[in-house]
Amino acid sequence: MxxxxxxxxxxxxxxDDRYWASWADWLGVPRHTLAALVGAVTAQGRDNADAIRLLRPGIDIGAEYRAREAAGQGEQLDxxxxxxxxxxxxxxxxxxxxxxxxxxxxxxxxxxxxxxxxxxxxxxxxxxxxxxxxxxxxxxxxxxxxxxxxxxxxxxxxxxxxxxxxxxxxxxxxxxxxxxxxxxxxxxxxxxxxxxxxxxxxxxxxxxxxxxx
Structure with missing residues (x-):
């Protein structure tokens, strides 16, 4: 039972559309590019955040997340x-x-x-x-x-x-x-x-x- x-x-x-679209906009890349990379790295068994790292090698994702929040472009859900x-x-x-x-x-x-x-x-x-x-x-x-x-x-x-x-x-x-x-x-x-x-x-x-x- x-x-x-x-x-x-x-x-x-x-x-997850809005989440990844907002990251693409923040990084200044086409939304489709990031979405495709997220799919690729996940299918490879990797962390989906690796898609961002492929676009911006060496990026501090935590720092970027905080910068987005400070700029009023952070996570949103409704x-x-x-x-x-x-x-x-x-x-x-x-x-x-x-x-x-x-x-x-x-x-x-x-x-x-x-x-x-x-x-x-x-x-x-x-x-x-x-x-x-x-x-x-x-x-x-x-x-x-x-x-x-x-x-x-x-x-x-x-x-x-x-x-x-x-x-x-x-x-x-x-x-x-x-x-x-x-x-x-x-x-x-x-x-x-x-x-x-x-x-x-x-x-x-x-x-x-x-x-x-």
Missing amino acids: IRVVALDIGETLVR DGDLYDDVRPALNALRDAGVRVIIAGNQTRRAGALLRALDLPVDQLATSGEWGVAKPHPDFYARVLDAGKAAPGETLYVGDHPANDVFPARKAGLVTAHLRRGPWGHLWADDPQVREAADYSIDSLLDLLDIVAG
């Missing part, structure tokens, strides 16, 4: 960045008596912006707030602590195999791979992903059938 549903953030709840199924699915899960957790690799700033959206969840946290990021096992230990349920009663939902499906499964959680965004589509039919994921879904609304048993 699934008692807790924990969800990734980027390309699970939130489109309801328009959410996928259409997010609020309906979260509300339905809560109505079904499931504890809903949001936990992903995001900054402290992103955590604050997400809380301002007043999403119907029991707890929301980012790796920047926890001080540990996926795929480190301690991240999933924090997810379990937040959910207050056994690993086998906790479903982790995400689009990225290396950050979501594989480490969550290794931690003993039930896993759902979401065919959404570049990584979700890229690896949706990969045999290893299919084997590791307990469920493969196309929408967050598919979670309702899973928790209903």
